[in-house]
Amino acid sequence: EAQVTQNPRYLITVTGKKLTVxxxxxxxxxxxxxxxxxxxxxxxxxxxxMNVEVTDKGDVPEGYKVSRKEKRNFPLxxxxxxxxxxxxxxxxxxxxxxxxxxxxxxEGSRLTVL
Amino acid sequence: xxxxTQSPEALRLQEGESSSLNCSYTVSxxxxxxxxxxxxxxxxxxxFTLYSAGEEKEKxxxxxxxxxxxxxxxxxxxxxxxxxxxxCAVQSGISTQGGSEKLVFGKGMKLTVNP
Numbered sequence: 001e002a003q004v005t006q007n008p009r010y011l012i013t014v015t016g017k018k019l020t021v022x023x024x025x026x027x028x029x030x031x032x033x034x035x036x037x038x039x040x041x042x043x044x045x046x047x048x049x050m051n052v053e054v055t056d057k058g059d060v061p062e063g064y065k066v067s068r069k070e071k072r073n074f075p076l077x078x079x080x081x082x083x084x085x086x087x088x089x090x091x092x093x094x095x096x097x098x099x100x101x102x103x104x105x106x107e108g109s110r111l112t113v114l
Numbered sequence: 115x116x117x118x119t120q121s122p123e124a125l126r127l128q129e130g131e132s133s134s135l136n137c138s139y140t141v142s143x144x145x146x147x148x149x150x151x152x153x154x155x156x157x158x159x160x161x162f163t164l165y166s167a168g169e170e171k172e173k174x175x176x177x178x179x180x181x182x183x184x185x186x187x188x189x190x191x192x193x194x195x196x197x198x199x200x201x202c203a204v205q206s207g208i209s210t211q212g213g214s215e216k217l218v219f220g221k222g223m224k225l226t227v228n229p
Contacts, residue, residue: 035219040221041221042219042222043158043201044219045216048216059218090157090158092157101148101203102148102160102163103150107157108155108156
């Protein structure tokens, strides 16, 4: 089954404790992206990657890091989480050759930073 | 700066009561306009891509249309299972930060269809 898998789905952590949210897709997609979704603000892009070792900032990259060492994986790293990073996070992927706006989304990771 | 505005923010319909959702946009060269559906606790699910004014796409009870300034998602004879949040997004053809793959979403519109 074609899917984008995120882990963990739910996480409560404390300020400053480094964490990683993993994202893996099994569709051989070149393009991957991270979004955060907040009430009243909608979906905002954090980072995206057009292929292995190629990443770029989205609208709200501050406080986040990403890496793309393998085609299928695109982890989101919060080096020193703060309460304003409490949010619902989505990973998404698509074919590069197609339109990268036609995204497959994961189920989401709800992060709470205390 | 690319902007997307969706209206209304929420809409309640009776089953069978047709209506339209609006997505107005400002973009520097439209590469594509996208509609997604999001169910509670789930990730958005892709519905349609529209590329140029005058284009239309249909899927079951949904029909998406595009003009130079806005897109409409028409829902004909909706059913309770059409209840969801509908998201609109645009992708610009102009590179902003060395890449041209930025996708800008609207805040979404929550549709409730009562039986």
